[in-house]
Amino acid sequence: MQTLPSQALEAREESSIHGSGVYARQAIADGDFITEYTGEIIDLPEAIKREKARQERKARGEECCDYLYLVDDDMIIDGRDSGNVARLINHSCEANCRSDVLDDRVWIIAAQDIAAGEELTFDYSYTFRDGLGHPCRCGAASCLGYIVAKHQRWRVRRWLKQQPEFARPTQALPQRRRRAKIAGKES
Numbered sequence: 399m400q401t402l403p404s405q406a407l408e409a410r411e412e413s414s415i416h417g418s419g420v421y422a423r424q425a426i427a428d429g430d431f432i433t434e435y436t437g438e439i440i441d442l443p444e445a446i447k448r449e450k451a452r453q454e455r456k457a458r459g460e461e462c463c464d465y466l467y468l469v470d471d472d473m474i475i476d477g478r479d480s481g482n483v484a485r486l487i488n489h490s491c492e493a494n495c496r497s498d499v500l501d502d503r504v505w506i507i508a509a510q511d512i513a514a515g516e517e518l519t520f521d522y523s524y525t526f527r528d529g530l531g532h533p534c535r536c537g538a539a540s541c542l543g544y545i546v547a548k549h550q551r552w553r554v555r556r557w558l559k560q561q562p563e564f565a566r567p568t569q570a571l572p573q574r575r576r577r578a579k580i581a582g583k584e585s
Contacts, residue, residue, distance in 0.1 A: 401432060420483055423515075425513055433506050452464060493521045
């Protein structure tokens with residue numbers, strides 16, 4: 399697959415979504431292959447071990463991001479390698495990119511035209527159960543506050559109706575309101 403040249407993307411530590419993000423240095427057309435999600439190939443038991451260690455670091459208050467990309471139960475990509483710019487692409491409930499697995503390789507592909515300077519995002523597609531452990535900060539109008547796959551967000555809406563107000567992910571809400579005022583349009 400031919401992807402955009404590396405100079406077409408820029409990693410910055412100023413994402414309004416979460417920490418670092420990846421930005422387009424040039425216009426990207428809908429359907430363009432942007433980059434490959436690369437890293438160490440591990441199996442499910444090793445991924446579970448690494449996720450437990452990450453959760454322990456998180457419980458101690460340490461900053462720890464999740465760079466595991468589940469291709470299937472036998473193939474997980476640990477994208478922690480600093481050469482993997484795709485690991486810095488943030489989740490958004492209204493993403494401008496998608497990820498596709500082709501021949502056991504994960505590609506980030508533009509899901510719409512993307513302007514120069516725009517942050518790249520894709521749907522991490524966490525399951526309902528896993529997504530409730532990951533607050534979403536994307537700021538999209540359709541965001542429910544959790545990183546959950548689009549086809550399972552109906553379950554989040556149903557679950558939220560059953561929860562007391564204090565159980566909702568309040569840390570995502572102030573940023574969502576602020577971005578709506580500044581941008582006037584959600585990304």
